[in-house]
Amino acid sequence: IEVEGAEPGDAVEVEFLEFKDMGWGWTAVIPGFGFLAQDSYTTPIDLSGPGLKIWKSDGEHSRATFGNIHVKVRNFPFPGVIGTALRAPGRWSTIPPRENGGNMDVKHLTVGSRVILPVFKRGALLSIGDTHLAQGDGEVCGSAIEAPLTVKLRVRLIKNAGISQPIFYFSKVKEMDYDEYLAYPGMSPNLWEASKIAVKGIISILSRYMTPLEAYMLSSATLDLKVSQVVDVPNWIVTAYFPLDVIEEREVREELRELDKVVG
Known part of the structure; x- marks a missing residue:
């Protein structure tokens, strides 16, 4: 997204207004990727994958079966990736987050929340993607409940903001999402x-x-x-x-x- 009038030194504020899912999502273990990918596990258990789990969403919850256990997770949809263009030219991996935002995977960036991102290039060149239905803080296996979502957002230009990294505002965030x-x-x-x-x-x-x-x-x-x-x-x-x-x-x-x- 090119933001009209955005110049280096400015910032863009993005407010999340609505997320709509398409009824499904997935979680996967990809060999060589994830928090425990390079870990020598203390038992003979192999967590290197591959593994895949498909979830069904009714808009409010996502459901899947794990072993003989039926699991129902509350949907808190958000984008894993949101950011502006980097200052330096070249091809950059989208895996690590940087000063422009990017793959931050912050689960509280849902409806009502806002993020302010620094502008390093004319037009800001705002990008958004990697949408999720839900995620634990940590996203430990390398994926959350990944899902195609339609996102409605509001973008506001802040001139001469002078910030060097993202800043978040979260609305109505509870310390705990569940009871037990x-x-x-x-x-x-x-x-x-x-x-x-x-x-x-x-x-x-x-x-x-x-x-x-x-x-x-x-x-x-x-x-x-x-x-x-x-x-x-x-x-x-x-x-x-x-x-x-x-x-x-x-x-x-x-x-x-x-x-x-x-x-x-």
Whole structure:
């Protein structure tokens, strides 16, 4: 999208007004890609993939089966990618986010939210894509509930903004999207390693009900990684929160509430 009048040093504000899905989405493990792709897992479990899960959406929820478990996830649609053109010329990978925005995968950029992006090229050359129906904070397997969406947005030009990276405004964001969570803390002097410990802990528990690869994909769509503390040296804590509400089988939810059964 070329924004009329946009010049380097300006900014564009994008407000998300509406998302419409087409009734389906997918989550996949792509070999060599994802948070645990290069990890030497502590058990013989192979999480390298490939794996694919198809979801059906009714507009409000997305549903899929993992092992014998029926899963229903609330839709919070958003674009994984939104950004302006980079200052430097050339061909650039769309995988890493940069100062222009890009593949940020911030799940709160849904209806009512806004993002301000710096302008580095005349016209801003705004792009948007990689749309999702839902995602956990972390998108750990490398994909969320990927889905084709129609997006309605409002773009406003801010002259002489002088910003060097994106700024977000979120409206009506709840700390937790669901009512019940099973959580696993990862402890390490390295936040990256702490995150791995936390994710692998949840995958190990969910693997009692589905394959480890399915647990990895389900975690990517629903599990939230949160930094719990960065002050109690030498170990930091990152906690993985898995929402029990997404599991439709009541008996499975009841089992997971009983921590002695989880560890037994």
